[in-house]
Amino acid sequence: MSDNSRTILSRRAVIGALGIGTGLAVIGSPTSAADTGIQFTHGVASGDPQATKVILWTRALDLSDQAKNILGKWEISATEDFRALAGTGTFKTGPKRDHTVKIDASGLEAGTKYFYRFLVGDVTSLVGHTKTLPIDDTNIDLAIVSCSNYGQGFFHVYGEVAKRDYQAVVHLGDYIYEYAEGGYDNPEVLAQGRKAEPKTEILSLEDYRKRYALYRTDPDLLAAHAAHPFICVWDDHEVANDTWKDGAQNHSDDEGDFKKRQSAAFRAYMEWLPIRESDDTSAGKIYRTFEMGTNASLIMLDTRHIGRDRGLTYGEDLPMRTTAFHFAEDKTPVAVLDPAEVAKLPAASIKHITVPFLISKDGAKPMTDWEQVKVLDPAALPAGYSFIPDAPKFAKDVLGNAERSMLGTEQEGWFSGELAKSKAKDTPWQIIGQQLLIGKVGIPQLQDNEIDFTKSKFINAKLMGFFRMLGQMGLPMNLDAWDGYPAARDRVLADIKANANNAVFLAGDTHNAWAFDVADATGDKVAVEMATPGISSPGFESFLPADTKRTEEALLKVSPEMKYVNANDRGWMDLTITSDKVSAQWYFVSTVTKPEYEVSKGPMKHTLKGTHTLA
Ligand SMILES: [Fe+2]
Structure with a gap:
């Protein structure tokens, strides 16, 4: 980056060229009497530079008849006066593409600064600056x-x-x-x-x-x-x-x-x-x-x-810690905290149930009382209890x-x-x-x-x-x-x-x-x-x-x-x-x-x- 003094296109210059702040017409906004005829409503832009080509962009429409397609011309030059053109051609745009214009200007010199503009009849766009990539x-x-x-x-x-x-x-x-x-x-x-x-x-x-x-x-x-x-x-x-x-x-x-x-x-x-x-x-x-x-x-x-x-989100995708409960026939399920004990029991009789833990300075202890677990309301846990992420x-x-x-x-x-x-x-x-x-x-x-x-x-x-x-x-x-x-x-x-x-x-x-x-x-x-x-x-x-x-x-x-x-x-x-x-x-x-x-x-x-x- 060079220093600020090399202002190549100031905000003020753009505002002046576009009349921004004095009623720039935007598609969809009501057209006033002053907003008629051909206008380049949104300035110019360039992009995707390569060594010999660059995309040039503008938006042009006839504010008196926005349903109309319009024809225009584009120019790119290594000099600001556009006397010698490095490229030129025509464009057509209309409501189908929201009046935007995109040109792939090719045949350019590598590592070169260019000026470009668009013309419809006697209306000329702002002049943009662009650069090709070096080789x-x-x-x-x-x-x-x-x-x-x-x-x-x-x-x-x-x-x-x-x-x-x-x-x-x-x-x-x-x-x-x-x-x-x-x-x-x-x-x-x-x-x-x-x-x-x-x-x-x-x-x-x-x-x-x-x-x-x-x-x-x-x-x-x-x-x-x-x-x-x-x-x-x-x-x-x-x-x-x-x-x-x-x-x-x-x-x-x-x-x-x-x-x-x-x-x-x-x-x-x-x-x-x-x-x-x-x-x-x-x-x-x-x-x-x-x-x-x-x-x-x-x-x-x-x-x-x-x-x-x-x-993923922690709200939706984070599993909470579970405790193994042994469901023996006709008996109240019993919590089994030792994994070695769980391994000894028939797998079909074990269910891993998400339970809250009592948090204290001694650590976290799971809720193991089945009567309490059975009726638990996750939104209203007893004091001191929290679910713990696994x-x-x-x-x-x-x-x-x-x-x-x-x-x-x-x-x-x-x-x-x-x-x-x-x-x-x-x-x-x-x-x-x-x-x-x-x-x-x-x-x-x-x-x-x-x-x-x-x-x-x-x-x-x-x-x-x-x-x-x-x-x-x-x-x-x-x-x-x-x-x-x-x-x-x-x-x-x-x-x-x-x-x-x-x-x-x-x-x-x-x-x-x-x-x-x-x-x-x-x-x-x-x-x-x-x-x-x-x-x-x-x-x-x-x-x-x-x-x-x-x-x-x-x-x-x-x-x-x-x-x-x-x-x-x-x-x-x-x-x-x-x-x-x-x-x-x-x-x-x-x-x-x-x-x-x-x-x-x-x-x-x-x-x-x-x-x-x-x-
Ligand atoms: Fe953002």
């Missing part, structure tokens, strides 16, 4: 971003990214959020006009289109798109919270067929994001590789939609189930092949752009008096007590991340060990900044992970409100692979790749809930070729 050992600077929630805050991060010089912006997902107004936003931010469109949770193709159209009126996001090519993958919220291949936590039966919703979401994503389309992307396969010159292969994975099995059974049989997949068999195989191809070319770095933390995160043992439960919608003292106990049993904090798919993680890390030269995982999703040394199943350090904070979505501080320093200490203490965490701030990460070093420099913004903010430089971590660890 030599040029150093690569990437902005790594994720989790931009319109109703949670201002997109200052996009504005800052727009001002700086990058090869590309890598967006690790949660580009939009699907919630209804009031579902997952900040009242202080809503009061400043950042209201959801549509107001309901988005379910249909029209809904998803309108949500993208809303986000793309944000001047900071528009500026970032106009300034750099984006390389995007989706996380869960591009469809619905905590999604997997066949469903989502935030999808209920009364919201219709999930697959129909998912395909509507995928279609709107393809229409609105500058991603290269193919038969694969139509089928929802967006995992793909970018050769960043000779220094790095950027391998983008989909850890959400294409092959992921349902995520952590070893959960870890072995449920969490440890080798069949559970994160990537799906096809993507796992593809990933292995991409690593091997990159290694065969002697490419020093395999950068893996994906959503979820792969480093292991334990449950911080913060005490109740350290947590301000009044500030959290997610946790209370009872739940925290339960979490602390799970943590003491060695269970991970976030079952939605790779921690919830340990067998799949082991397979991926074994692959890294066998087939990569130097692997760097990128991650988003958590809204916080992290760095890890990542060890495989044998304990060998095989990769590092550098994770970017969210652009505006709230992070750990909203889940577990406590003194930030204490939270960070507590997280580091229970997570030996973790080398860095910022549990409080929104921002982004600059990734610089040279032939022998990859560095992450974190940046943070002072607030996302107010229009005025400051940027601060966070720490820098790097990894040297051959070390597989952070320095």
